[in-house]
Each structure stands twice: as structure tokens, then as C-alpha cells.
Amino acid sequence: xxxxxxxxxxMDNYGRVDHDMEKxxxxxxxxxxxxxxxxxxxxxxxxxxQEIESLHTHSYGFNTREGRxxxxxxxxxxxxxx
Numbered sequence: 001x002x003x004x005x006x007x008x009x010x011m012d013n014y015g016r017v018d019h020d021m022e023k024x025x026x027x028x029x030x031x032x033x034x035x036x037x038x039x040x041x042x043x044x045x046x047x048x049x050q051e052i053e054s055l056h057t058h059s060y061g062f063n064t065r066e067g068r069x070x071x072x073x074x075x076x077x078x079x080x081x082x
Contacts, residue, residue: 001028001040010047020078027077031070046074 003025010017024043032039037052044050045067051058057067 001025001038001043006043009043023078027074030077031074034073035070042070042074045070 003021006025006028007017007021010019024046025039028039028042028046031037031042035042035055037054041050041052045052045057049063052067052070055066055070056064057070058064063071
């Protein structure tokens with residue numbers, strides 16, 4: 001998923017963009033490579049809390065340990081970007 005698609009998604013659904021989209025894109029790409037999933041799935045997990053079945057991110061609608069760890073790794077990539 002490209003930066004412009006991420007930005008369009010946020011604008012269409014929320015009416016604004018509060019994030020650094022380059023950092024978000026880079027973090028999604030790094031995680032998608034690390035966990036071998038689509039970067040769009042990472043983006044939707046972070047923004048919409050949508051389940052990534054192959055990573056078992058949810059159980060009964062709540063984030064599992066794996067889901068919480070994925071969010072922490074995403075944050076470390078996002079905030080480490082210069």
C-alpha cells in the first residue's frame with residue numbers, strides 16, 4: 001500500500017491525517033517483510049484494529065499477545081524513523 005493510498009483512506013474515513021505518512025508507510029513495509037504479510041493488512045490492523053488471521057492478532061475481539069507485540073514493534077519502527 002502506497003503513501004497516497006494510506007492518506008486517501010484516512011481522509012475518506014476520518015476527514016484528516018494526523019500521522020507522518022512516510023513513517024507509517026515505512027513501518028508497515030518493515031513489519032510486512034518481517035511477518036510475511038501484506039503491508040495493507042498491517043496498516044488496517046494499526047488504524048482499524050482489523051484482525052490479521054495468519055498472525056492470530058485477535059481472540060474474541062481483543063488483541064492477543066501477538067497483536068499487542070505487533071503494535072509495539074510498529075511503534076518502535078514509527079518513532080525510530082528520522
